[in-house]
Amino acid sequence: MPKWLRKSLVILVTVITFGMVTPQVLSNNPNEANKQEKRNMIEALPLVAEATNHSPAALAERDAFIQEMVKQAESQAYLKFGAKIKPVIEDEFREIILPNIEKAIEEIALQFPEDDLSHLSVTEMPGGGQSEKIFHIMNQKTKQDVIRFHVRRDHPPQEGFTFNFHYHTVHDQFQLHHELGVIYWDKNTPPKWMS
Known part of the structure; x- marks a missing residue:
């Protein structure tokens, strides 16, 4: 994964979760087991309310x-x-x-x-x-x-x-x-x- 994309994902997840989660799951570890665990952790994050729904x-x-x-x-x-x-x-x-x-x-x-x-x-x-x-x-x-x-x-x-x-x-x-x-x-x- 390109470094700029990894950094962008870290920033995106941190902003979306209001800083409650800083994803360290996007590290440079090439171990395939860790990659699957990282995917699972990211998928487990709850959905964030859409910004347009502020009625x-x-x-x-x-x-x-x-x-x-x-x-x-x-x-x-x-x-x-x-x-x-x-x-x-x-x-x-x-x-x-x-x-x-x-x-x-x-x-x-x-x-x-x-x-x-x-x-x-x-x-x-x-x-x-x-x-x-x-x-x-x-x-x-x-x-x-x-x-x-x-x-x-x-x-x-x-x-x-x-x-x-x-x-x-x-x-x-x-x-x-x-x-x-x-x-x-x-x-x-x-x-x-x-x-």
């Missing part, structure tokens, strides 16, 4: 979708926190984390045509106990997750416990942590989720 009705539908997802996200998060954790971190969650969740959902919503937004839904139940899962947004048509929202308990040495909120996307096969924020708990061990 007021389409924008209103997209905004309604985002607001509904954020409402469900908040509900799932409070369910995960349970009666013991929720009263302690609820205000910080609403001020710091929830706006960042909304931004992440907006970015995902922009990558789907309006017709496909109706196929995206929030998973039913957050993970309890020590699980990180708050909720996932999945494509009902393909039965695959699009974005996963998690919270991890961190306990750095000589410091108290914190809750690290982050998300993973399908673009990097859910490998990278995209930070949403951190909320301090206390020096004492927090109770299990959903307790």
Whole structure:
């Protein structure tokens, strides 16, 4: 593949996905297995909404979708926190984390045509106990997750416990942590989720 074409594809994919994906799949590796893997990764990228579809009705539908997802996200998060954790971190969650969740959902919503937004839904139940899962947004048509929202308990040495909120996307096969924020708990061990 000519160098100028490879660079153009990298720039195109980066722009289309709003920088969420920088395709390193177009490297100079001549290995045929890697070439097939690269093709598969590029084909797996979700369709991007056409730039010409910015009608007021389409924008209103997209905004309604985002607001509904954020409402469900908040509900799932409070369910995960349970009666013991929720009263302690609820205000910080609403001020710091929830706006960042909304931004992440907006970015995902922009990558789907309006017709496909109706196929995206929030998973039913957050993970309890020590699980990180708050909720996932999945494509009902393909039965695959699009974005996963998690919270991890961190306990750095000589410091108290914190809750690290982050998300993973399908673009990097859910490998990278995209930070949403951190909320301090206390020096004492927090109770299990959903307790």
